Every structure is written in C-alpha cells, then in structure tokens.
Amino acid sequence: MIKLKEYIPDLKVLSDVEYYDIRLERRFITTVIYHNDEPREISEVVQNGGCVRVLFNGGWGFSSFTNLDNLTDKVSEAKSLASNVFNGRSKILSDDKKDVKITRLGDKNPADISLADKISLVKEAGNRLRANDNIDISNVGYSDVLRQVVLINKFGTLIERDEVLTRGFVKGISMKTGEPLSSSRQANCWRGFEVFEELMDKIPEVEEEIDYLLKAENAKGGCYDVIIDPLLSGVFAHESFGHTSEADFIYKDDRMKEILKLGRKLGSDAISIVDGPINSDIAGDIQYDDEGVKAEETVLLDKGVLVNHLHSRETAKMMGEKLTGNARALNFYYPPIVRMTNTYIKPSKAKLDELIKEVSDGLLIKGSQGGMGGEMFTFSAVLGIKIEDGKLTSPVKNLTLTGNLFTTLRNIKAVSDEVKMFSSWLGCGKNEQGPLPVGLGGPYVMIKDALIGGR
C-alpha cells in the first residue's frame, strides 16, 4: 500500500498563502453489536480520504474528498475557494515545526485478532449480563478503528499517526417493572482489544445498578441539595462549562468576551476545571490537535476564577491568548473546530461521607443517560439515592438535573477527594461533528439548590 505522505503533491501554489494544512487518513472500522444472542450489526468498513485547508487573504477555503489521487487539483481548489471569501479577516497563530510519529496499537492490536474472536467475546458479555435473573435484555457493542493519519502544515510540521481506537458498551435492561430500566458501562480508548476485555470486568456494576433501580421509586421534581457522582460531574464539566469555554463562541462576540473575561470569578472557591491530556490512552488524549498544535493541560477555572479559554490557531490569535491544542476534526471530511479533549473537575481533600453528612434533605445522583449543555443544561441521571439527615436512605429513578451554568458554578459547595475519568461509546457532538472521542470526569460534587425533574 502506498504510504499516505507520498500522496502529498508539490505545494508551490500555496507558497503565497498565510496558512495551510493537509490531512490524509485511512480508516478500517470493525463493528460488532449484539442484542441478546442476536447479532444486530457485524461490519467492516473502509474510509479513506483527505482534506486541504487554506487561509488566503484572510479567507478560509476547505476542500475534502475520498479520492486521494488528484490532490494537486484539490490544493488549487481550496486556495480558489479561499480567494472567493471577500474581505476575510481571519488570522492564525503560528508555532514551531514539529516532526512526530505517534504509534498506539495497544497490547492486543485488533488487526491481529480475528472477527470470530471479537464476536465471541461480545456474545460472552451478553450471556454474562443475561445470566442475572433481573436482566431480561442485553445490548453489547464493540468497535475498533485502525487508522493512519498524516498531517502537514505551512510551518513544516509533519505528524504521522498509526493508532487504534477501541470502544465498547455493555448494557443490561430489566423489564421486571413493566417499564424498561437500564444500566450500562462504556469505554473508548486509544488502545487495542484489551479495552473491551477490561470493560467486561464492569458487568457486576451494571448488575448492581439494575438491582438498585428495581427497588427505586420515581423521583419527585423540585429543588434539592444534591451530590453528583464523578461521571455526572464530568458531564457537567464538559457539557455545560466546557462548551462555554470554547473560544469559537466567544472570539467575535464582544459581550461574550466580557462575560467570559479571564480573571473573572465565575464559581465558588470549591470548583476548578481542567481540559487536556492526562497521560493515558483515554479517548481525549490526542497529543496533537488537527492543526498540528501540541495538546496542553489548560486550567479553565481555578478556584472559581476563569483563567483560560480553549483555542484553535485562529481564536487564540484573535483573542491574544496562547495556543491550547483544541482544534479537532471528526475525520477528513470536516475542518477542525474548537473541541475539548479530556475535561475534568479537580479534587479536594474531603471524603464523600463528609459531604453526605452535610445534606439534610437531598439526593446523591449517579450515572448519565446523556446531557445537553450551554448556559441552561439538562442531564439525565441513571439513579438517585435520597439523603435524609446526613444519611443515604432509599433509591429513586427517572430523574433529571437541570440548571443555569453560572448559578450552579456559584452553588458548588464542596468536592470530594478522588477523580474518576470516563469515556463513552458516543463521545461528544458539536455542530455536525460527532461522535468525537473525549474523556471527562471529576470527584463527587455537592451543589446547593439544584433543580430536579422527576415525575
């Protein structure tokens, strides 16, 4: 097979542009999804393609394609599209040339594992779930993406990737109460087949949660003091605060620039939020973004004070801030936009027990069935446990947490001492680009006066 970088043509035509980057990608995707003992999808998919992005006279041109054979034309096309942007005012921040090879194929490279073996483990996961008397239905999914990527840019940077993203979910559904009650565990990491093997060890957590849901009554809507678990605190950090920190929503909006001015105290002293690599292989650990910028640890909120935004080359330049390495594209079809990587809330020294003791009438809320962020957020939890006079009492289900980002940041009273990180099958969606692999997490977080939707 021809090496990807050998497709890159002569780029003389781009010698007078302010910036360009070219990304070429080959993907081979295997997916196995089972419902009970029945395969719903078994597929192998080839996705090859690339894109050229050009900044010329202040305007952006972007051309993407699945045919790698006429790149010379595509380079000219991208430049010509850019030249049609009249009065363009875009500028970008440059950085040094980088020459990087990233190889992440895991302990067990999925390329070396037969489709039959992948299927057999997925079936086993389903069997284990359904062996539990309370679980009537199992849904199990496995997918690996073997990908090679080449990225070059105007500054001479060359980043070559040879890596695998493996993801999975194990979900149990109980029909015992007449309504489907479900619990799942998910993983999404830049490693091999072992990611799914490790995920299977979490099946007992699914069983335990289903047990709990079966005993739960419906939550009553209202205003409560709540403690959210590490997964929900990660969802809050990502969906509500993280998306608001993305500078593409800020950099051309003078009022947003004031509202989200660095140095402003937005939250209580208890809350600090970070985005960036965590030196692991979790979904958001990308090392370099799709503009060839190194992914940095970026403290966004430090003890309630806003200290950074998340940037692309363009937003960093226009706001006079430093590069953070957050320009990411879902694949070759799309241009990079400002995205998160791993977003998490920092821990403190308090123990969870101590937080619970402080609540007289409230809820401990666990798990996530999805969320939508921005200033007004809504997250669906999996289950809740009532807290009465500082003690955990009975389980509740069908509850949703909603609120205003800025009010909630101020109402965070305490966080616990241990951060857990999560990654999910579906990752993050923004505009039309999803699911993008991201990580999120945090400690237990205590929020005063949170609005809970129930029945």
Next chain:
Amino acid sequence: MAKEMKYDIFTQITEVTPVVFENGELKQIERRETYSSGCRVILNDRVGFSSTTIKDDKELIERSKRSAEYGREIIIELPEPVEYESPELSFKATEDIKTEDMVDIGVASVNKFQNAFKNPDVNINVELRKNLSNIQFMNSEGIDTTYRKCTTTITFFITRSKEGDLLWLYDGDEAFQIEDLKIDQMVDKIIDHYEKSQNTTSIKTGTYPVIMTPYALPQFLVPFTVCINGENIEKGISILKDKKGEKIFDSSITIIDDQLDKRGTATRPFDGEGLPSRRNTIVENGILKSYIHTLSSAHNTNDQPTSNASRSGSTMPSPSLTNLRVGHGEKSKDELIESIDKGILVYFLSGVGQSNTLAGEFQNGLYLGYLIEDGKIKGRLKNVMLSGNLFDVMKNIGGISKEIELVYGDMYMPYIMLNNVSVAGG
C-alpha cells in the same frame, strides 16, 4: 456467486458546498466530495455488511460475505424491479447555483438582521449549503436504478449575550428550490423571540396546560418516534409493542409519514432496500395504525413492510421516518393561547431523547418558552423542566391549531395544547 446469495448495494456520491458567515462576516467556503458504497450480503439467510470509499473496491463483496458468516439470521425477499415514481428532486436552477449566489443570499440575510436589531449584543452566524447527492441502488433481483437529489439549506445560529442571560437560537430550513427557503420568516421569528424574551419570569412547580409549537413538537415527539421504530418492536423493548389497533393518543391526533411529499426534503423514489416510497398512516384518530419497518423488522414481527429503511453509502438499512405530518385541528393558535389562564408556550426543548424514551418518558428542560397568563404571552421562562409520559399527556389534548407550519424542511406541524403537564419551576 453461490445460488443462495442475495445482495444489495447502495452507492452515494455527494457534493456539499457550505458557505459560512461568522458574526455577520463571510469567513469560509468549503467543498466536500465523497464517494461511499455499502454492500449488504445475505448468504444462507445470514446478513453481512461492508462499505467503502474506494471506487471499484475489489474486496467489498468479499468483506461482506466474511461478516455474513457470523451475521444475524434474516429471512427476507429482496424486491424485484418496479417503476418508481417520485416528485422532482433535482431542479436545474438549484444545481446551477454558484457559491457567489449563496454568498449574496447570506449577505442579504445578515443585513436584514443587522437592520432589525441595531444591537451590538447580537451575534449573527449563517451557513448556506448546496447538497447534491447521486444515489445508485442495485440488488441481486435485478434492480439497477439511480436518482439525483439537490437541495439547499440555510442555518441560523444567533446569540444574544447579556450578563446572566444568554439566548442562543438555532433555526434552519431545507428546500429543493432556494426561493422556497423561508428566510424572511425565520429572520422575523428570531427577531420576535428576542423582543419577547427581554423580560424573564418564573412559574411555580405544578401541573399546567402547555402548548407545543410546531418547532417544539418534533422534539417532543421523539419518544414516540423511538417507540414506533420496528427494530425496537422486534427487540421487544418498546412500550408500543402489541399496541397496533389500540388508542395511544387523543382521538384528535393523526400522524402521517409521507415519503412522496412534493416539498418535503426527505422525499425519495425508493427506500434503502429498493421498496417504492409510499404514504404511511402511523396514527389515525388516536389509534396506532403502523410501525416503521425495514424488510427484516417487518418480517420478524409478522408485519407488512412500510418502506422506511433509511440508508447511506456507509450504513446498514434502519427504520426511520421521512416527511412527518401531524394533522391540524379546528381552533386558531391564538384561540389556544387565549384559552389558557396560566400555562407555557414551548418553542425549544433541551435534553431531548435522554430519558427513558422506550417507555414514552420525557424529561425536558425548557430551552425557549414563554409564560402564558390570562391568555397572553408574558416573559421568557427559564429554569423550568417538563416531565411525564408522552402517552399520558397526549391523551388529554385541549386543542390543535388549524395552522400547520413546515419546519426543518420535512415536518408539517400544528400547535398542540396539552391540558396537564407536570412542570418543575424555580
């Protein structure tokens, strides 16, 4: 090829041209070209699938056959050639639109906003697109056919940021002909929202009448669309399983999936399995008449096919709605609003599809909605949640508007007043 092998191949060649305006300025012009081809093989009654972006990928069928070894048992007859009928899906005038033309329309839309607002707090983002798609479909029974579809889309993302009050609004439309994009209407509507939401107000927790506007109704109906999905019926996880012929909504509700609507952009001559498009009555006078099926979900539930297989060049067929039409009522939308002493007018919901949708549950934040008091629209409501079961609240309807609006290019929706919705307020 062995005698017992059946297959179908869905090939899609697309050309999408986005023109992007950010904060009122032209920023970026794109051109995205893709080729993708998906092959489904049924070998000894087991299904396999593979897709590729490589033209003439020699290994496509081999990979599909390999996955068919382990695939699901699927006992279906693939359709034979028939004459397909369809409204015009690709107009020359639309195909001939140049990026310069789209730039002009974008500039005009931006100007309209700027003239109306004169407000530095408002940030205007607009994106226009031309979407050209060539579909080729062939199968082992001799179908070998193509169609071409060309649409234009416009998307607005308008933000008004004030300290402690951010209002971010999306709206969009899609049409076969660019002059059918309801640009002026959308601009007026967005301006109206900004005026109406200058004042915010609150509502106490309780049960209230709620009017779902045509923009919120598709979001609100998500649990219903999940529950009628033939694959969820087949899996036995939908609360609407075995409910065909039963009353699931108030008898004033009729819902139709019209795959051949002239204006609706979800129209196509045939579905992802080569079945001719048709018009399905899903709910008639409150009674569930039909699910939405692929060939296999229909077969496995002893049901009739409904031509609802949606498919792209890289995905397997799966059931999905096309142009959705909710029937109108007798009252005007103003009469509905005037009939309410205290209630909510809903424009956009958040958290859609997050709750236990298979049970019909909804738990939505009110992303944009207004308090109705003494029959009049008061301020914008914030920090409000609506929850309940769709199949309960849709049995108690206070009225449906006679006005129908086409929203998002493929949904015809009225205003529906729900008498009793549980509301958590601040």
